[in-house]
Amino acid sequence: MPSRSDIHYFGAGPAPLPTAVLERASQALLNYNDKGIGLCEISHRSPEANQILTDAKVSLTNLLDIPDDYEILFLQAGGSGEFSAVVYHMVSVWVEKRRKRAEQETKSEGGSEQDLEAKVLERLRKEVKEELRLDYLVSGSWSLKASQEAARLIGPEHINVAFDARKANEGKFGRIPPESEWKLTPRKPGAALTYFCDNETVDGVEFPSFPQCLEADSEEDAPLVIADMSSNFISRKVDVKKYAAIFGGAQKNVGNAGVTIVIVRKSLLPPTSPLAASPLLRSLNLPVGPIVLDWPTIAKNNSLYNTLPIFDVWIAGQVMSGLMETYGDKRISGQQEVSDQKAKLLYGALDKDSQVYHVVPDKSVRSRMNICFRVHGGDSEKEKEFLAGAEKRGLTGLKGHRSVGGMRASNYNAVSLEGVEKLVRYLEDYAQGS
Incomplete structure (x- = not known):
């Protein structure tokens, strides 16, 4: 059975959450702030709930x-x-x-x-x-x-x-x-x-x-x-x-x-x-x-x-306060730098092997968050093969939306740079073997 660290999930939503937030959440669900009851059990009109709202805002x-x-x-x-x-x-x-x-x-x-x-x-x-x-x-x-x-x-x-x-x-x-x-x-x-x-x-x-x-x-x-x-x-x-x-x-x-x-x-x-x-x-x-x-x-x-x-709301507040702690005075600009870096790596790998991969949207409007591409022109068997190979490496959630098909690598904030680099290596290896 794979551990959480073995899997890099690129699904479009619900999306990955920071592991540290989930670890704190597991404790908060059982006993929030040593109150003897879990976070899902407290009144939404309690002082604790109001503080959670205030902190998130x-x-x-x-x-x-x-x-x-x-x-x-x-x-x-x-x-x-x-x-x-x-x-x-x-x-x-x-x-x-x-x-x-x-x-x-x-x-x-x-x-x-x-x-x-x-x-x-x-x-x-x-x-x-x-x-x-x-x-x-x-x-x-x-x-x-x-x-x-x-x-x-x-x-x-x-x-x-x-x-x-x-x-x-x-x-x-x-x-x-x-x-x-x-x-x-x-x-x-x-x-x-x-x-x-x-x-x-x-x-x-x-x-x-x-x-x-x-x-x-x-x-x-x-x-x-x-x-x-x-x-x-x-x-x-x-x-x-x-x-x-x-x-x-x-x-x-x-x-x-x-x-x-x-x-x-x-x-x-x-x-x-x-x-x-x-x-x-x-x-x-x-x-x-x-x-x-x-x-x-x-x-x-x-x-x-x-x-x-x-x-x-508590989860959202934890994610946002975590970004503030990570990037300090840079605030959201710090996260933007990382998001842009990850997107650049992915598009760079896809463009380098354009005989195998085709990025769907025009270059002028490519999303940094949802990288949509086809493998071998959308050949269904090749794309199934691509997905199977990715899952063997712990790269999951890459199947495109049911309405358009193809591949989609969602590059949300909690997707790590390590995970993106691992996907880039797979893109390169798959192209070399095609």
Whole structure:
């Protein structure tokens, strides 16, 4: 039976966790802080649970240098749940902005309060029909699913796919078209949100940097950018100020499956939840989301509106504090250096033996986290042979996503440099023997 040190796992998620964190977790599960009960057994409203939340927030804030005007939320439902949450929330924010403007401008026309309400509602219905747009950059399977969920919730007529990368790549994902070709909603009147997936886990595509066309000189002029960072979270430096919100499931780089992290600008969290405006939303034929996905409600309750899996938050906090201890003043830049080094080794080996290996995405958008490639042009028997040989060396989890096939080496934070070097040697040996 192999030991943990004998196996190097490259699966796309749930992903490896640092062994030291798992060793501490095994003790915490049995007896947390010498309380005589395990971490999964303590109340989510206990002082210990609140301290775990506070510590995790502090570690994430320090790692990513998150400004004071952003809130960190821990909730459930994964990244897929946030596909819906961002729509519920940002559409509510858009409607409220329009309602306030309509109310202010309509007051000058005079009339009774009842007449005023009727005029505001009529104007809002017209604006929703003609101007409500949500921009989606479809660069891979996950952003496609997000755009489809948005269309399901509010209707496809309100969804603007600024680009579908398949149209620039013979019907397959693997490229991002030039920004000059993106068809974004003009900033005036502006989209309710501009959404992209920073790293596409299935297709091995990662945005090299924040899109230049989404930059702005001021927050007032900036589009409300929402980014799904589930599979490259805390792997590189991020300028949080450029985003209205960032979210990610924890089970790639941060922790185990069960908790989702949202970083959201506080100005988008009204004192009263948008759910309080549910009658208005219904009258506009817009959806009202479940309260467990409502960001203002979660923020108001310190992420403890319902029973939060505190063990999962503790794991995430341990991983993030571990990175702070490892990299010190470098913070996330230290982890980025290591991630880049590992990715460079893997792509270097694949490119060197290009007669055997074909990297799927275009070189300009290759993911540092999910290295997708084919063996001998995708020959099924050769790829089975490749996987079998890898497993004999303790290199597991290399099979690609079922929707695209091929190989995928996921280079998450807990994948060691030693493991990557071992995979590189196997890539070289397999190519020499082919």
